[in-house]
Structures are given as C-alpha cells and as structure tokens.
Amino acid sequence: MTITTEPTTETSTFAPPQTGAPAAGFAASATDAVKTYGRGDAAVHALDGVTVGFERNRFTAIMGPSGSGKSTLMQAVAGLDTLTSGSVAIGGVELSSLNDKQLTRMRRDKIGFIFQSFNLVPTLTARENILLPLDLAGRKVDRDWLDHVVSTVGMGERLRHRPTELSGGQQQRVAVARALVSRPEIVFGDEPTGNLDSRAGAEVLSFLRTAVRELDQTVVMVTHDPIAASYADRIVFLADGRIVDEMLSPTPDSVLDRMKRFEY
Numbered sequence: 001m002t003i004t005t006e007p008t009t010e011t012s013t014f015a016p017p018q019t020g021a022p023a024a025g026f027a028a029s030a031t032d033a034v035k036t037y038g039r040g041d042a043a044v045h046a047l048d049g050v051t052v053g054f055e056r057n058r059f060t061a062i063m064g065p066s067g068s069g070k071s072t073l074m075q076a077v078a079g080l081d082t083l084t085s086g087s088v089a090i091g092g093v094e095l096s097s098l099n100d101k102q103l104t105r106m107r108r109d110k111i112g113f114i115f116q117s118f119n120l121v122p123t124l125t126a127r128e129n130i131l132l133p134l135d136l137a138g139r140k141v142d143r144d145w146l147d148h149v150v151s152t153v154g155m156g157e158r159l160r161h162r163p164t165e166l167s168g169g170q171q172q173r174v175a176v177a178r179a180l181v182s183r184p185e186i187v188f189g190d191e192p193t194g195n196l197d198s199r200a201g202a203e204v205l206s207f208l209r210t211a212v213r214e215l216d217q218t219v220v221m222v223t224h225d226p227i228a229a230s231y232a233d234r235i236v237f238l239a240d241g242r243i244v245d246e247m248l249s250p251t252p253d254s255v256l257d258r259m260k261r262f263e264y
C-alpha cells in the first residue's frame with residue numbers, strides 16, 4: 001500500500017496522551033496499542049503502536065482501507081477485545097486495572113454501542129427497546145433525560161411501534177437513543193449507516209451530531225463512507241495498523257481527496 005504522510009490539515013488538536021501518562025481529559029484513549037494475530041511469518045499486526053485520544057463532546061470518525069485495523073481499534077478501546085501490548089482507558093480509567101466484573105459494569109454503564117444491523121429486540125416496542133439497557137441493569141430511568149433523548153429522536157407516536165413497523169433509519173435512530181439512554185461516557189458506532197440508504201443514513205448521522213452538540217455526548221464511528229465521515233468533527237485515518245493522518249472539520253470533498261491518496 002502506498003501512503004503519503006504529509007498532514008492535510010492546517011490546524012490540529014491531535015494531542016495523544018504521553019506513554020504511561022494518565023489518560024484524563026479524554027472520553028477514551030489508547031496508548032501504544034499493539035494487537036498481533038498469529039506468530040512468526042504468519043503474524044498480522046492489526047494495530048502497530050496506536051496512540052490516540054477521543055476528546056469529550058466530540059464526534060470522531062475512524063477511516064482507513066479494509067484491514068487497516070479500524071474494528072480492532074474500536075473493539076479494544078470499547079473493552080470488547082484485549083491488546084497484545086499497550087493500554088486503553090475509558091474516562092481516565094485504565095481497562096487493564098479492572099477485574100471482569102468491573103469491566104462488565106464499565107461496558108454497561110459507560111459505553112454505548114450502535115451496530116450496522118440495529119440489533120433491536122423485535123417483540124419490544126421502540127420505547128421498550130430504548131429502555132432495555134436500564135431495565136436489564138435494574139437502574140432507574142432519569143425521566144428528564146429520557147424525554148430529552150426521545151424528543152431528539154423525534155419519532156413521536158412511533159415509539160409505540162415494533163421494529164418491523166419502522167423504517168431502517170427509524171430503527172437505527174431507536175438504536176442510537178438506546179445507546180444514549182444510560183448517559184454513557186462514549187458511544188461507539190461500527191458502520192452505523194452501512195445498511196441504510198443515503199436519506200436514512202443522513203437522518204441517523206444528523207441525530208448523532210445532535211447528540212454531540214445538544215446532548216453533550218461523545219461519539220466515535222468507524223465508516224468507509226466519506227459523506228458519513230463528513231458529519232464528524234474530526235477524522236482519524238488508519239493504514240496498516242497505524243494512525244497516518246487526521247482531519248478536522250471535514251467536508252465530503254476533502255475526505256474524498258484524502259482517500260485518493262490511499263490505494264483503496
């Protein structure tokens with residue numbers, strides 16, 4: 001793969017934590033993250049020394065060619081997979097310092113997930129789906145917050161509908177509301193608009209941006225789509241398991257231009 005490494009942004013707030021330093025100030029961070037699959041000649045370095053911080057109250061997109069390590073990075077930072085070496089932190093807490101029970105609680109209380117395939121429970125209404133994480137955790141509902149999230153979803157009466165009675169875009173907005181209802185430290189999205197047409201995708205992306213701007217949430221999203229990425233405040237570009245560039249205030253054209261430098 002050929003990559004040009006000159007920066008494409010004039011200004012940058014890219015300020016990764018120092019090696020070994022506490023990752024305070026970031027909603028989530030990775031420091032010297034290495035993930036190697038296999039051994040010897042067959043070894044694949046999915047992450048090859050990634051240090052990155054995801055600032056609070058920002059919408060970040062992770063882009064890069066297929067196999068560049070995007071999902072591996074997201075899974076590690078979300079505590080769904082372990083690293084070969086290096087560390088990750090959520091809200092300044094190093095995940096390696098947690099036991100299994102604490103890690104489970106951290107994932108449940110501090111992290112929201114949005115998947116490409118919505119993952120709603122078909123027998124529950126939209127509203128019940130949104131409340132499911134709190135119900136399962138036995139946590140009380142913060143009514144004001146719920147109303148705030150629900151009104152931002154903007155689905156009114158459709159909250160009584162089941163997933164099969166909703167469009168793909170509406171289902172994904174329910175899934176985003178479900179991710180937000182516990183007021184997580186950070187929400188991770190893995191190609192959240194990958195199964196949606198462009199109009200429905202735009203609805204979901206606008207909603208994610210609103211969650212960051214008006215609900216003070218933090219979102220990190222993996223995407224291949226330059227238009228989806230242009231909704232973010234910042235894009236981090238990966239190639240061959242390393243961060244090779246970042247871009248602030250992206251536009252679809254500036255992202256496309258940057259992608260042309262990769263051999264996709």
Ligand SMILES: Nc1ncnc2c1ncn2[C@@H]1O[C@H](COP(=O)(O)OP(=O)(O)OP(=O)(O)O)[C@@H](O)[C@H]1O
Nearest residue numbers: 037044045046064065066067068069070071072073
């Ligand atoms: N369980 C695994 N065992 C072996 N190799 C793996 C495993 N998971 C990922 N890899 C390899 O690690 C590298 C990074 O994979 P990853 O899924 O993070 O890339 P990606 O950028 O998310 O790709 P895509 O855009 O295609 O989803 C790839 O070379 C992949 O083949």
